[in-house]
Every structure is written in C-alpha cells, then in structure tokens.
Amino acid sequence: MAIVEADRVRENPQLGEAPLIVHVVRQFLPNRGGLEDVVANLGRQTVRRGYRVRVVTLDSLFTAPQDKLPPRENIDGIEVVRIPWSGSSRYPLAPEVFRHLGDADLVHVHAIDFFFDALAWGRLLHRKPMIVTTHGGFFHTQKYAAIKKIWFRTLTRASAMAYRRVVCCSASDLRQFSEIVPDSLLIENGADIGKFADIASRRPKRRIVTIGRFSVNKRLDHLLDAMAALTTRDPEWHLDIVGAESDLNRADVEAAIESRSLSGRVTLHVSPDNGAIRRIITEASLFASASEYEGFGLVALEAMSAGLLPVLNANDAFATLADRHPVIALADFTNAQTAATVIETAYEDLSRQPDAVRAGLLDAARGYSWDIVAGRYIDLYRSLDVVAAENI
Numbered sequence: 001m002a003i004v005e006a007d008r009v010r011e012n013p014q015l016g017e018a019p020l021i022v023h024v025v026r027q028f029l030p031n032r033g034g035l036e037d038v039v040a041n042l043g044r045q046t047v048r049r050g051y052r053v054r055v056v057t058l059d060s061l062f063t064a065p066q067d068k069l070p071p072r073e074n075i076d077g078i079e080v081v082r083i084p085w086s087g088s089s090r091y092p093l094a095p096e097v098f099r100h101l102g103d104a105d106l107v108h109v110h111a112i113d114f115f116f117d118a119l120a121w122g123r124l125l126h127r128k129p130m131i132v133t134t135h136g137g138f139f140h141t142q143k144y145a146a147i148k149k150i151w152f153r154t155l156t157r158a159s160a161m162a163y164r165r166v167v168c169c170s171a172s173d174l175r176q177f178s179e180i181v182p183d184s185l186l187i188e189n190g191a192d193i194g195k196f197a198d199i200a201s202r203r204p205k206r207r208i209v210t211i212g213r214f215s216v217n218k219r220l221d222h223l224l225d226a227m228a229a230l231t232t233r234d235p236e237w238h239l240d241i242v243g244a245e246s247d248l249n250r251a252d253v254e255a256a257i258e259s260r261s262l263s264g265r266v267t268l269h270v271s272p273d274n275g276a277i278r279r280i281i282t283e284a285s286l287f288a289s290a291s292e293y294e295g296f297g298l299v300a301l302e303a304m305s306a307g308l309l310p311v312l313n314a315n316d317a318f319a320t321l322a323d324r325h326p327v328i329a330l331a332d333f334t335n336a337q338t339a340a341t342v343i344e345t346a347y348e349d350l351s352r353q354p355d356a357v358r359a360g361l362l363d364a365a366r367g368y369s370w371d372i373v374a375g376r377y378i379d380l381y382r383s384l385d386v387v388a389a390e391n392i
Contacts, residue, residue: 136295
C-alpha cells in the first residue's frame, strides 16, 4: 500500500492495513539516550498518524550484553523486534535484520554503522526503499580520526548511494555529509518538550543538573573540574549527574568525584526513571554539559523545556544552538576556571530576571516539538513513496 494513503486508512479502515515503516537502530528502549529517544518519539508520532511502525534492534544493551531482552515486544503501539548480534558495540554485526524487512513499505535506518552498510550492500536482497538519519555519523571522538575520514569518504560514500535520502539531524552533520552526498536533507531532531515541561525551580538556586550517558566524550571529568573550581568560590554549588553506564560505569564516576573531594557537592544518579529525574530537576536552575561532541544537542533542548538555563561546551552542535538561541551560554570546559566563571555569570543573569529568562527558554524549546518534526519526516516518507511507485 502506498504511504500517501496512510491518513485515508486511519479515517477509513476498510482501505486495509496502513503502510509499515521499519526503523533499524542498534539500541532502543529500555535503553535511554539521544538516539533511542529520537526513534521512540518519531515512532509514537507516526503511529498516532495512522501508520504501522516496527523497530528492529539488538537483543541486549551494550552495557549488559549478557542480559537478553525479549525478542518481541509492543511499546506504545510500536512493534519491537530484537535480534542477536556479535562483535563490537561500535560496529555490531547483526545479519538477521534482513528477516524482518519483507513486509516493509519503507526502511528508515538510524546512524552510520553496520546496519547502514549491510542494508545498502544487501539492497538487491531486500529491494526496499530506504532513508537514513545520520545522528552524528561516527565522529563522536577524535580517536582514529584519520581512519574514520578515509572510511567516510570511501565506504560511507558508496553505501549512501543505496539510500533515497540522507537526512542530517544537525547543521554540523549537514556540512559533513554534503561533502559525500550533495543533496543531503536537514531535518533537525525533535525534543520531548512535555516530559519535563516547566518544572525547574522557580527560585534561582546554585544547583546544576547534567544528563547523559556516562561516555568518555561527555567529558564528565571536565565538568567535575569546573565544579571543583565553583565550590572553592561558593560552597552552595551542587551538581546532580544523571545518566546510564556506558564507556564509564558507576565506580568510574564515583572515583572521579572522590578524587576531586566533591563528595557531598555532587550526587550521582544511575539510570533513574523519569519520575526521579523530575524530582531532581525541580530542585535545580542550571543545566551543564562539557561534552566534546554532540550529534544535535537534544538533551539541552529538553533541559530548556524544563526551564533550566544551559551552560554548554562550545562544540559544533551546541554552538549552532547558541547562535540560534542567545539565552544559551557557551563555555570552554577544557579550562575549569573559565567554565566556572561562565556558570556563575549564567546564574547571576538568571537571578536578575528569572521570569524573563525562563520564558525565553520555554519559548525556544517549543519550536522543537516532536509533533512538528514528525510532520517533516512524514512529508518525506510520502514524497519518497511516489518516487518508489514510479520506479517499481
């Protein structure tokens, strides 16, 4: 069935089953992170518009590969299929993905990894129209940078030719991927602006929240260095670190806190649920991230929707957001004293005009509603289905 008929199916069930969008992504719920949240929110919005949605993903989390997840599950109307994998979490091998594409009307691949390459080179086997969303590519760190650039300009370029459209989720991705795919399309990620809407402390507090995986590229070490500098200036400063284990585990982060004598000034929260995160945010006024690389900066937008004033490391994605929304403060977190000063200045600005700053944050976040972003993707799905019909 043509994808353009989905809205008619919703209104007239007699037309038959709605078209099926199959998302392929290496990690999905119950894992939490930017990539997982994007696919989940896009899937929910697509289901609400009358489409069928399947997510094909790996059968265990990278943080606990020995703990197998259910092979099939339904989450918020999304059919989730989990398949076995081997190899590295950086490039997990999962050839069973081909078994779950037969009834797809469109395959939407997320991120540049094994799935991106395998489905491209196996296109003659599955014969499905495909798009890919970049999610930052694989340049999250400078490690093996030379090899990555060669891979990008050769194998990634060749694989991209199998996709109807390459969708970039940030301006920095667009600049990069346009080098190998000139007609790359920009659809920036959405943010779940309802999840923590307007819950930050109404009274300015010297309390900071950071949220994200405990990954090396998030540079929690730099953030903790800035906290050490802050607490020598004013002992009221407190940091809540919220996230899930990844490259770093609980013990690693606890050791980093203790080595800087920040016990009591920094609280670690490992894999809390949304209710617990809400309670943490209600006591805070600022959000901080020292991340050296972001695909888009989704977590900063969710923080803004809560009313938290962001102080962000000046990486490409965060700099793009700050250019668009001057309320965001940028800092060089490689210099602890400089970052601490920017955080202090942000707090002072908030204290002088708490209502005006909060209103600006909430207004900026509204433009990234998933309702708007999902509409852009569905417009793309429809346009590609017309092309697909002409080529079959």
